[in-house]
Amino acid sequence: xxxxxxxxxxxVTKRFGEVVAVRDMTLRxxxxxxxxxxxxxxxxxxxxxxxxxxxxxxxxxxIFIGGEPQGxxxxxxxxxxxxxxxxxxxxxxxxxxxxxxxxxxxGVSRExxxxxxxxxxxxxxxxxxxxxxxxxxxxxxxxxVALARALINRPKVLLLDEPLGALDLKLRKAMQLELKQLQxxxxxxxxxxxxxxxxxxxxxxxxxxxxxxxxLQVGTAEEIYEHPNCRFVADFIGxxxxxxxxxxxRRQGALEVTLDVGGTVLAQAGQDIGRxxxxxxxxxxxxxxxxxxxxxxxxxxxxxxxxxxxYTGVATTYWVALGQGERLMVRQQNExxxxxxxxxxxxxxxxxxxxxxxxxxxxxxxxxxxAAPEAGA
Amino acid sequence: xxxxxxxxxxxxxxxxxFPAASFLVVFFLMPLFIVVAYSFLERGKYGGVVWSFTLENxxxxxxxxxxxxxLRSARIAGLTTVICLLIGYxxxxxxxxxxxxxxxxxxxxxxxxxxxxxxxxxxxxxxxLRTNTGLINVTLMGLGLIREPLPLFGNDFxxxxxxxxxxxxxxxxxxxxxxxxxxxSLLEAASDLYAPGRRVFTRVVWPLTLPGVxxxxxxxxxxxxxxFITPALLGGGKSLMIGNVINNQFLAAHxxxxxSALSTIMIGLMLLATLAYFRLVRRRG
Ligand SMILES: Nc1ncnc2c1ncn2[C@@H]1O[C@H](COP(=O)(O)OP(=O)(O)OP(=O)(O)O)[C@@H](O)[C@H]1O
Ligand SMILES: [Mg+2]
Numbered sequence: 001x002x003x004x005x006x007x008x009x010x011x012v013t014k015r016f017g018e019v020v021a022v023r024d025m026t027l028r029x030x031x032x033x034x035x036x037x038x039x040x041x042x043x044x045x046x047x048x049x050x051x052x053x054x055x056x057x058x059x060x061x062x063i064f065i066g067g068e069p070q071g072x073x074x075x076x077x078x079x080x081x082x083x084x085x086x087x088x089x090x091x092x093x094x095x096x097x098x099x100x101x102x103x104x105x106x107g108v109s110r111e112x113x114x115x116x117x118x119x120x121x122x123x124x125x126x127x128x129x130x131x132x133x134x135x136x137x138x139x140x141x142x143x144x145v146a147l148a149r150a151l152i153n154r155p156k157v158l159l160l161d162e163p164l165g166a167l168d169l170k171l172r173k174a175m176q177l178e179l180k181q182l183q184x185x186x187x188x189x190x191x192x193x194x195x196x197x198x199x200x201x202x203x204x205x206x207x208x209x210x211x212x213x214x215x216l217q218v219g220t221a222e223e224i225y226e227h228p229n230c231r232f233v234a235d236f237i238g239x240x241x242x243x244x245x246x247x248x249x250r251r252q253g254a255l256e257v258t259l260d261v262g263g264t265v266l267a268q269a270g271q272d273i274g275r276x277x278x279x280x281x282x283x284x285x286x287x288x289x290x291x292x293x294x295x296x297x298x299x300x301x302x303x304x305x306x307x308x309x310x311y312t313g314v315a316t317t318y319w320v321a322l323g324q325g326e327r328l329m330v331r332q333q334n335e336x337x338x339x340x341x342x343x344x345x346x347x348x349x350x351x352x353x354x355x356x357x358x359x360x361x362x363x364x365x366x367x368x369x370x371a372a373p374e375a376g377a
Numbered sequence: 378x379x380x381x382x383x384x385x386x387x388x389x390x391x392x393x394x395f396p397a398a399s400f401l402v403v404f405f406l407m408p409l410f411i412v413v414a415y416s417f418l419e420r421g422k423y424g425g426v427v428w429s430f431t432l433e434n435x436x437x438x439x440x441x442x443x444x445x446x447x448l449r450s451a452r453i454a455g456l457t458t459v460i461c462l463l464i465g466y467x468x469x470x471x472x473x474x475x476x477x478x479x480x481x482x483x484x485x486x487x488x489x490x491x492x493x494x495x496x497x498x499x500x501x502x503x504x505x506l507r508t509n510t511g512l513i514n515v516t517l518m519g520l521g522l523i524r525e526p527l528p529l530f531g532n533d534f535x536x537x538x539x540x541x542x543x544x545x546x547x548x549x550x551x552x553x554x555x556x557x558x559x560x561x562s563l564l565e566a567a568s569d570l571y572a573p574g575r576r577v578f579t580r581v582v583w584p585l586t587l588p589g590v591x592x593x594x595x596x597x598x599x600x601x602x603x604x605f606i607t608p609a610l611l612g613g614g615k616s617l618m619i620g621n622v623i624n625n626q627f628l629a630a631h632x633x634x635x636x637s638a639l640s641t642i643m644i645g646l647m648l649l650a651t652l653a654y655f656r657l658v659r660r661r662g
Contacts, residue, residue, distance in 0.1 A: 055565055075568045088566035092584050101580075102570035149570070 005067065006031045006157050006189035007052060012061030014047050014213075021047040023213040025061070029157075029191065029206075034183050036192045038200040039210035040236070045193040048210075049159050052191060054078045066156050076105075080157040081150035085165055087142050089134040095121070095145050096130035102153040120152040123182070140171050147182070157189045164199070176202055197237050201225065209233050227268075231361045234282040241288070241328050243281040244363075247273050254355050257281055261322040265300045267358035278363040285331040287357035290318055290342050291350050301352035304328065306343045316341055320351055409644070415637035424631040434638035443622065443639065450619040451646070453533060454601035457540040461548040461597045462590065464541070469552035469589075473559075484553070487546050495543065499610045502539055506530040506611065531613025539607040544600060548593035555589025556582075591654045599647050619643060 007029040014022040022044040029035045037045040050056040052063060054075035063070045065079060075082075081102070089098050099120055103113045121127050124144035134142055143163060150158055163179075164172045180203050183190045194200050200207050201221040208218045209232075217229045228234035231242070245259040254266040257279060267281055295301035304320040307327065311334075318330040318341075328351055332342060343349045382389045416434050418426040437443070472483045490498065505512045506529040514526040529535060559582065567577040583590075605620030612618070619639065626636030 053569060055568075074573075075565065076571045076573055080569075082566070082569045084562050084566060086560070086562055088560065088562040090563060090566070090581060101567070101572075105571040105576060153570070 004031060005029060005064065006033070007035075007191060008064040008067075009048075009052075010062050010064070012048075012051065012058045012063060014044070014051060014056060015059045020213050022051070022058075025213075025215055027208060027215065027218070029189060032187050032189055034180065034190045034192065034203060034205045036194060036200040036204040036207045037210060038194055038197060038207050038236075041195060043210045044213040045195070045210060046161055047213075049082075049161050049191060049193050052157070053080055053082050053159050079155055080159055081153050081155040082159045083143075083146045083150050083161070083163045085161045085163065087134075087146040089142055089145055089149070091134055093133075094130060095126065095132050095134070095137070098134065098145055099149045099152055101149065106153075116152055120148040123151070123185075124148045139167055140175065143167065143175065147179075151182075151186060151188070155188065157191060158183075159191050159193075161193045162195070163192075164194075172199075179203065201237070209236060211236075228282065228359055231280050231282065234359060234361075239285055239329065239331075241283045241285060243283070243322075243326060243328070245279055245281055247275050247277045247279055247360075249275055255360055257360060259302070261302070261324050261326050263302050265302075265358065266355045267360045268356050269360065273360065273362045280361050280363055282359045282361070283328075283353055283357055285317070285329040286315075286333070288328065288330040288351050288353045290320070290330045290332060291352070292343055292347065293350060294348065295350045295352070298352055300355065300358070301350050302328075303348065303350055306345050306347045306349055309341050309343070309345055311341075318343065318349075320349060322351075412637045412644070413641050415634050416641045418634050420632045420634050422631075424627075424633055426633055431634075434634045435641070437635060438638040438642055443619075446617065446619050446622055447642070447646075450602055453536055453540070453618060454598050454604075457537050457544065457601040458548075458594050458598045460537065460541050461545050462594060465545055465548035465552055465593060466590075469549045469556050472549070472553050473556035487549060491546060496606060498543075499539055499606055502535075502542065503530075503610055506535055506538075530611065531615050533612075535611035535613070536604075536608050536618070539611045540601045540604060543604075543607060544597040547596040547600075551589045551592040551596065552586065553589075555586040555592075559585055588658045591657050595650060595654050598650060602647065603643060 005028050007027070009025050009027040012022060012025045013020065025048065037048055039045055047056060051058050052065070054070065054073055054077075057072055070078060090101070093101070096117055099117045100113050103116060108116075117130070118127070121130065124147050126141060126144055126148065129137070129141065129145075134145065137145065143166075146163070160179075164175050167175060176199060179190075192200075192203065204221060206218060206220055207224055208215045209224060210216065211232050217224050217233045219227075224233055225237055228237065228240075234240045235242075243259055243261070245257040245265075248256040248258045248264060250256065250269070251266060253269070255269045255273065256264055257267055258264050259281070265281070273279060295303055302322055304322045306318055307321045308319040310317045310319075313334070315331045315333050318332070320328045320330055322328055330351060382392075415426055417430055417432070419429050419431050419433075421427050468487075472480055472487075475483060503511075508514060508526050508528070508530045511526075511530060513529060514523075517523045518526065563581055563585070564577055567581045568574075572580060602618075603620045603623075604618055605624045608618040608621055609624075612621075623636050623639045623643075626632045626639065630636075
């Protein structure tokens with residue numbers, strides 16, 4: 001296997017008795033990447049991370065770190081370090097002893113340890129805290145000790161399991177930025193577990209979206225946001241409108257979809273979907289334009305009635321009823337003060353979106369993905 | 378009334394503590410005080426005391442004759458504690474790492490023998506260990522494995538065996554509590570930071586369970602030091618501990634003040650052991 005990958009998982013499956021926590025996962029993470037595993041609770045993120053760290057062994061498949069197969073190597077023989085969700089700082093040791101632990105276990109000389117601990121604590125801005133116990137630190141400080149304790153070993157890969165989960169929102173935002181900069185500076189590959197999509201979008205070079213032990217899509221923040229490859233990803237990342245319809249054919253390299261609420265729209269063709277297939281169409285609320293009056297023959301334009309208007313500061317959200325119980329959420333940026341809403345409640349409006357703003361998923365393959373999913377990376 | 382209490386939390390606490398505190402004073406501190414006070418009095422002819430002050434009892438108690446019994450008792454209690462620790466630690470570890478159901482089952486199994494009377498259980502050991510008629514020697518000789526009976530009875534071996542048997546749960550339970558409180562992710566963190574199993578134990582598990590070790594050791598050492606049923610029955614009347622001497626002073630020699638003086642010295646020793654324990658815990662915590 002190529003050594004240019006920091007971490008490589010090949011067809012890795014992990015079972016706990018009846019439960020399949022990770023299913024036939026194949027992932028390649030290049031050197032120096034900030035890679036996130038994102039998914040809802042119980043989707044197998046922690047299990048994946050623990051297998052890379054050596055705390056769990058795969059039931060099937062192989063894991064490579066720096067091109068080397070890891071087999072059944074225990075954690076202390078792997079060139080990776082972990083930042084645990086609860087930090088797992090040793091309560092009976094000082095900050096200094098905690099950070100020095102890894103070097104000491106590897107028999108690094110006393111002077112080198114002293115120098116490198118000082119550097120590491122400097123790096124996480126904790127100089128002067130050497131003699132404190134973990135219980136005498138704030139949550140954010142403990143988090144940074146955990147980081148220093150792992151990074152001081154200069155691992156090939158740093159594994160982080162929801163490291164910011166215990167912090168309050170403001171501190172979390174600050175730490176996100178700090179972590180990202182730190183990763184840039186040290187150049188170590190980060191594998192980062194989170195269930196917070198915003199956090200993943202903010203920090204990651206690439207993201208793997210998981211559900212039910214499966215990797216559904218791997219890509220940059222923009223790729224998975226703009227071009228989700230299935231309904232789950234579209235739904236999990238950001239906010240999305242779903243409309244139901246049937247494939248009517250192809251036109252100008254795009255798919256033509258007849259919507260259940262009436263009208264025909266064009267959408268980008270992610271997968272090849274045959275004529276007559278029932279599909280789900282996903283459109284981001286901020287890509288939809290809202291204008292008063294009836295449609296004037298432009299593409300992807302539908303008529304509806306404004307049901308609700310919610311002003312949220314940065315933007316105004318409109319709920320537009322399209323008929324047959326389907327509603328569309330439309331978000332318009334508030335660029336000028338006092339511009340007021342474009343439309344009032346009860347008004348007839350036209351909603352429209354560019355062809356490349358909508359993604360189409362076959363409904364059958366969705367059901368399949370829920371029941372007996374195939375691996376798709 | 379309630380208003381007054383709300384405004385004065387100190388008074389509220391005092392009132393709440395009062396029943397428990399008075400119980401302790403009457404039934405715990407008073408007897409202790411009486412024992413210490415008796416050590417300084419003269420003996421009555423048929424038990425009891427005569428109210429005149431003397432230091433003679435305490436002087437006699439540190440006489441080599443008795444002091445050697447103290448040392449012997451401390452050695453037996455110390456050995457008992459160490460053996461309990463060596464057996465109890467792995468046992469507690471085993472129990473603490475089981476699934477919930479098996480864990481409860483094992484804890485129950487550990488305690489079931491202690492539902493029967495201590496004296497009865499010690500007699501049971503007697504029937505097993507006795508030199509010529511004990512079950513073990515009879516069986517081994519019957520099988521032709523040994524010619525002479527093994528010296529299983531009437532010596533320190535028998536006493537220590539009986540004490541270990543008697544106090545092992547008192548070692549296991551605090552160790553179990555300490556071990557099950559241990560956060561497993563700390564062990565993973567140590568392993569992740571290049572510590573092989575042996576060093577995970579010496580650097581993380583052991584220091585973090587030290588309070589449990591100390592608590593268990595005290596719970597075993599103190600009753601072993603003052604034991605008198607076990608040495609009386611399994612020591613075969615030859616091997617005595619300080620508990621037997623004290624017992625004799627009260628019940629046979631009717632010398633209450635001297636018995637009290639021996640007890641006072643023993644209480645002093647235990648106090649020292651307990652203080653050492655609290656120092657250890659405070660330094661670690
Ligand atoms: N040791 C175990 N024994 C049995 N089942 C387990 C074990 N560890 C995890 N599982 C199961 O495997 C699945 C994946 O768990 P995992 O901890 O990887 O989820 P996760 O994505 O990290 O979720 P969360 O966001 O809640 O932490 C879950 O269904 C979980 O119940
Ligand atoms: Mg998890």
